[in-house]
Structure formats: structure tokens, C-alpha cells
Amino acid sequence: MIIKLKDVTKKFTTNDLSFQALAGITLSVNEGEFIAITGTSGSGKTTLLNIIGCLDGQTSGEYLIMGESVGKFDEARKASLRNEVFGFVLQDFALVEHYTVRQNVTLPLMYVKDKKKKKGRENGAKDLLAKLGIEHKEKERTALLSGGQKQRVAIGRALINEPKLILADEPTGALDQKTSKDIMEVLKKLNEEGKTVIVVTHDPFVANCCKRVIQLEDGKIVSDTTRTA
Amino acid sequence: MGNQFLLALKDLWRQKGQTFILLVQIMLVIGLIQFAALSFIDLHKMKEEVKKLTSDKEIYGLMDLTSEKDIDTLMNDDKKAPVMRSLYEFIFHNKNFSAFRMSSNSLSVKDPALLKVKGVTPIRGQSEIEYVMTTEKFLDYFRIDIAKGRRFVAEDYVNKKTKSTPVLIGSRLAQVWDVGDIFTDAYGDQYKVIGILKEGATYIDIMASREIQQLDSMMISPVNDSKLQYFSDYDDIIPGSYIVSNDEAVMKQIVDYAAKLKTYAFAYKSMSQQVKHVIADKQEWIQIQLFLLSLVMSFTLISLIVSLLQFVAKNRYEFGIHYLTGATDKYIIMRITFQLLPLFIIGNLVNFFIDVTVMSVCVTFLASIVLGMLAVIIPVMKIRRMGLSSILRWKIK
């Protein structure tokens, strides 16, 4: 088991207002799974993904990664998890627009401490770009790319540190149907290669691509179905 | 760390215009800090110098109250030279007290090697060297030591025969001349180096100026008694004399004697009294510098903070991406801090264009660090308060 959440809650409080985004989520994710988290807007999908990706902390409950409680981790450890264990793919691509494709893809290597690993992955960046079909764009600034190409760059960046888990938040949200299909194919392929993929989506097409679908409503899991092949 | 430094350099390059403005402001601040530090050091040195000089005996300076018209009359009176000689002898060769006098001037020497000496002014291919013409007790009262060669002896002050004037040279001039060397000035007058002063030798003509004079790139030559012939020769020396004595009555004797000889209308002032004015004058100058400095510093500090805060606000999304890929606050703070580093390094290079001391460089360096730290505090707090998930969630670009 790679991830385990036990009765996790999240409450946002601003001034006098408070909002319960997650209300007791209990969830386990095993290695090699391809999961879609679906739900209506405001159901808590992104909040859940942010907690899983250590981008945000839970208000209560316990979150374990590979058996270790994230609550005990300091900021540096969480940052190293984001760097080595998770790869993020977001709806708006989260790319630095004035960087080139290569600079964006190799950005996580900036925070890799092991020099040998860093060097090896830097050398492998070209192959990764080729695998994603954007090797010819290597030196171009990302601002000049199409949506699909940008998302491939984001996937490349997510993969450069060979993470165990790909976390995708509406990865096709800003793309047309054809490009969405292509991107999902890439994610599918990664899952087949052994990566664990969690996708947050409200798109039935994307959800259909996944093996397990978890549906959220008002911060609670209302269904968790695993599709058989 | 290296990566963050490179990113910081790229950030500076991306906002070249603003970087240039900040650099100019930082250079101004550092220059002003340097000047203020030098003034403080100078003030401290002067207090020390006066304390040192007056530790055993009081030193008095003469005040010349004679009207210009009377001076003109004296100047045109050919019979006054012997009278002036008598007054000169009374002041400078008196058993009851001792006196000294220094008058500074400059001479032009043509020697290309001199142009490389710090403190020597190049003028039309020649080098202008400052020198002080002194009477016998000058070296004693300012405790000026010789590193090599010999001091002036009584003969040097009266010698009529030698073709060349004996001189003591400052330590920097020793790069060009050595003891025994003879050189000629633009008028063909010869000078012979008889000694080299120890590094850091100073003097102060407190009745005439508020500045401590460094002798390192200057020369000292003796007043030659035998060359004093006309009223003007004595007039160059007598009115600016300093008298060393613990008995104030000798000052009254000098005033009376000058009056009796129908020469000068003198009054006098003690060095400890005069130093209060000079210190007040210096303190005023320091305050003026601090006024300007605080204005420029406030502006620079605000500009730096505003610039960094605007940079943080503008690049929040980019920082979010860095956080997403494994950065911590530490890295982002490093990137911010490194933006200031080149600006302060270049700013501190300004020091090389100012005649600095080790102390003033240290003060300026420390002040730069404090200024830099003050400038990053608020931006750092802002970075630490940035919620990572909200940056990415609400797509704050």
C-alpha cells in the first residue's frame, strides 16, 4: 500500500467563515492503481489531491505514505516527497512560461540532492522528451506551445524524477477532445509501465479511462468502484 | 544554492531597468556610508591627536588681529626685516618655551614613477607633491618617527652652503626614492632625501584647518633660518606659530613683544579651546552627511523592499511551480537574497574609488549587510506566509 488516509478532514477558515472541504475521508491506494476522483465542483476533489500531494495539510485524521505518517514530516521532507515521490500534472499546466521546454522538464532536478542521480536524469531528459513527442521543441519557450504540447511538458516534468505516483488535477480541463484523448493515452501508458496514477476530474471520459473511480460529494466518499478488465 | 544564484541573476537581468536604478541607489548609500564612516574615524583620530599633543603641555596658537592696512605698511617698510628677525628669534629660539610652525605647499616634479603613487596629483605630465615646511620642534610635537635614514639636525635649519634642500619623504614616496637620492623640481631646485617617515604619520594645523593631514604621500622640508630675509619670509612663519608651554604668561610676553616691536597685533587661543570649534564643525559636517545618508538610505531601503515585494507578487505562480517540484521556503528566500548580493558587491566596489581605511571598509560592509537584511525581512515574511496550494489552486499569476 502506497497511500492510506484515515478519517481525514479539512476545514478552511477565513475570518468568520468556515468551510468543511473534506469530512472524514478514509482511503487506501495501492501501487500500480489508476484512480479517478470525481465529483461536482466544490466536492473536495482538488483538496484531497492537494493533501495527498503534500501541497496542503489535513485538519484532522491521519495520512500515511508508504507506512509513514505525513503529520510528522517537516516542510523539507514534504518538499522532498513532492520532488521524488510525486509527479504533478495540473489543469493549467503549471509551467514557467519564460523557461524553455527543457528548463521546465528539468526543473525538479534543481532540488535533487544526489548529484549522480541528478546527472543521470539530466542525460535522460532528451529521451523523455522524445517519448512524449516534444523533443523538437526542447529549446522553445513554453509560452509558444499549444495546450497539448504544454501538458506533455508538464507530464515530462512530472516524470523526470521517476516518481512512484502521478497526481493529475483536471489534466484535460484546458484541452480539446482529441488532445485530451492523447494525454489520457500517455497517462494510461505510464500506468501500464507501473506508475500509480490518481486523476481528479469531472469529465466522464477521463473517469472512464481509469480502473478505479472514487466519487466525492460534500467532502465525503459516496462511491468507490473498481472496474474489472 | 548555485541554481538559486543563477536564477537570481536571471531575475535581475529580466528587470534590467529596475536593477540599474537599485544599483545606483545602493552605490549612493554605500558611498555616503563610507564618507560618514571616514568622517567619524577622522573625528576620533583628531580627538586622539589633540589629546596626544596636549597630554604634557598646552599648545597655543597665535591669532593675528592686525588689519590688512597695517600689514601692507609693514610689508613696504624695508627696516622691518631685522625687527621681524628679532620677533622670530624670540618665538622660535626662546629658552622659556618652545614653538613650531608648519606651512604646507606643493612642488612639481617630473618623474613618471611618481604618477603611480597614491596621493600624488598628476598635473600636465608632472607630479604635484604636497610638502610641509617646518621648524625644529615639528617632528617632536607630532611624534613623527623615521623608518629609514635620519631626522633633521640643527644644521639643516641653518645650512647656507648645501646646494640641495634636505627632505624627509612619506612612506608611499619610498616606492620612488630612497635615502640619499637627489631630485629636482620644475624650477630646478634640488632636494636630497635624508630620511623616510614611518607609515601613518600625521599632523594637524588646527588653527587653519579641521583636517588631519596624512604625511604618507607628502614631504617635510626644514625652514631654513638663513634664507629668511624679507618681511614676507617671516610673515609666512610667525603669525601661524604654535607655542608649547604650561605657562600662559609666555603668550602675553609674545603679544607684548610683537606690539613693542610695532609689528603684529596678536591675541592667542589654546589648542584645547580651538579643538572644541573644530570638533563642533566636524560634527556639523557629519550631521549633514547623516541627513543626506538617512534620506538616501530610507529611499533605497523602501525601493529595495518594494522591488522585492513586487517581484514576489509577480512571480508567486513561478514560486508555486518550484514548490510543486520540491522547493522549500529556504530556496525561494535564497533566490530573493541572492538578488541583492551582486548589487551590494558592486556597490561596495565604490570603495575602491574613495580613499578608504580598513575600518571604514568594515563599517560599510557591515552596514551593507544590515541594510540587505532589513530589505529582505518583509519579503521573506511574505514568502513564508504564502499558501502553496492556494497559489496553484487560484492560479495567481
Place this chain on the structure above:
Amino acid sequence: MGLLNKSYYIIAYYIVVATFTCLAFSSLIDSYEQTAVLPDGLSPGSMRVTVSMSEEDKESSMKTGRLIKKLTTQSNDPFLLYKDISSYGKAFFLQDHSLPLSTANGHQPKQGHSVVVLDHEMAHNIRKKDGEKYFRFNNRDYEVIDFFTPKDVGMELARKFFITLDPTTNVTGMYEVDGLSMDSVDHALKSLQKEEPSLKFEVTPLRLTVSERLEHVIQDQLVVVASLLVTIVFIMMSTIGTTTAWIDARRDEIYARYLVGARFRDVRRWLLKEYLFVVFGSFAVGAMCAFLLLAVGAFDKVVTSFDGRGLVTALAFCLLIGTSTLVVATWIDQRKKGIIRKGSS
């Protein structure tokens, strides 16, 4: 509150500008007023008289006493006559006039006595004879009647002593006359000239013209003037960028106004109103800071008093700077980003 939140940087800049301009203008106005104060207690109507020989080499046989006689016969008015005798001192003649120095004991010179009023710092130059104090000048003893502390008189050298004018000295020299009209002095000198035609004279009022006074202020307050110039340069360098950012932060509001029919000049007028409101508020804080700095004597040698006119001038200066900064910033913003369509004004 929203305006305040968006204006922190601008407020910080203008507080600094206001603090220093309040101090600088107070200092400049004070310095300008000082230029009206004549040295050695002379009143504004005083004049300088130069008496010389038309042939420089020739010595006049006429004595100062003759000049005094001519002046007293010309007018019955009380007057004061100073003669320069040294760069450190002056000789005085008083005709029913008091010596305008604030002395320690308020003693005034007695007629017919050779007396001196000395700077406190010259006290050690006194000699005692028969229980009386004397000061020796030019081989003559003057009885010390009182002491004074010299006032800082701007560009003038502080005097160290004032002695009774010796009427037997030569008439040529520099004088200052206080209490008589220009005409009386002129008549007296002309009558003197009739007696000795080789004498020539020049009478000039001591009061400075406005341009001379301004020149003195600039010389005297060079650093303050320089810091005002530095302020302007720094405002140019720093505030325009920040003001552009301030406008940028209000883009939504600008759009909203534009969408409901506002023109460029309407938007600019609205921005200017808000900006000047911020400048005015910052000025109030800055003026308080300046007042506090003066109260604690932080720059007592540069600025001595907090002047109401200085405050008003500084406010006008800040509002002027504020207006021009905003106008330039809106112009830059429009050119760069085109927030308002061209030709909309």
C-alpha cells in the same frame, strides 16, 4: 481600507518625501530669513561706507574724528558707526546710540573712555591692571566692560572684539552706519570731500536684494538644496514604477469604470483624486515624523526650526510631485498596456 491596502508602497515613499521636504523647506526658509539679519547687531536700514583715496599710494591727512564730526552735524538722530579694524574686530562710535550686542551684563560703553566688548572666548587675553581688566590691541589698552557670545550670522565671520573708535586714526577704510539716512551720510561725505578732494567714497545699503539673499541661501544650504534635488531624482527613479504598479492593482476598477462609459480623462481624474488623497495622508504622517525628528534634535545642526511656511511649501511640493508622477505613470501605463483605448479621451 481597500485603497489603503493597495497603497502601502506609495504611502511609505511619500512619508519619506514629506519628512525630508518638511525639514528641508523649514531649513531653507529659516536660512532665507537669516539673510535679512545683518551682522553685529546692525538694523536693516544700515549702509556700508567705503572711504579711500583716489590715488592709492597717497595717504590722507584727514582723521576719522572729522568724519564723525560731519555725521553729527548733518543729523541730530542717534547713530552707530562701525569701522573695520581687523578681520576679528570692529571699532565703534555711538551717538546717543547703544551698542547693539547682547552682552553678559548689559553694560554700555561710557563716552570718552577706550573700552572693549570681548567675545567670551577671548577672556584669557585680558590683563589686569589696578584691579581693572584690559585688552591690548595695537599697543593700546582698552578697558573690558563686558562680554558677548557671537551669534552665528550665516556667511559672515564672527567678530571677537568691539573697541572704541579712535578718532585720530586715518579716515580711509570701511565703515558701517546705522541710524542715519542715506542722504545725511551722503551729504556728510560730500562735505568731507570738499575739504580733501582726493578722497573718494562709496555708500551701499547693507540690506541684500532678493536674488542676493537667494544666492546666500543656496550657498549656505547647499546640502539641503542637494538633498531636495536627490529627493526629486529618487522620486523619479522609484515612485513612477511603484505608481504604475499601483494603477495596475486597480485594473479591475479601471475596466469597470471604462465599461460604464468613463473616458481616459475621467479615469485619470479619479485616479488622481485617490492618489492625491494617499499623498495627503502620507504627508500628514511625514510632517509628524519631521516634527518628531526636530523635537529630539536629530538634525539640530542642519534644521533648527519647524516653520509653518516650510510645511505649506513642502505640502505644495509633494502635491505637485504627486500629480506629475501620476500623470506620467498613467501615460506610461496607457502606452505600455493600452488599458484605455486610444482616442477615448
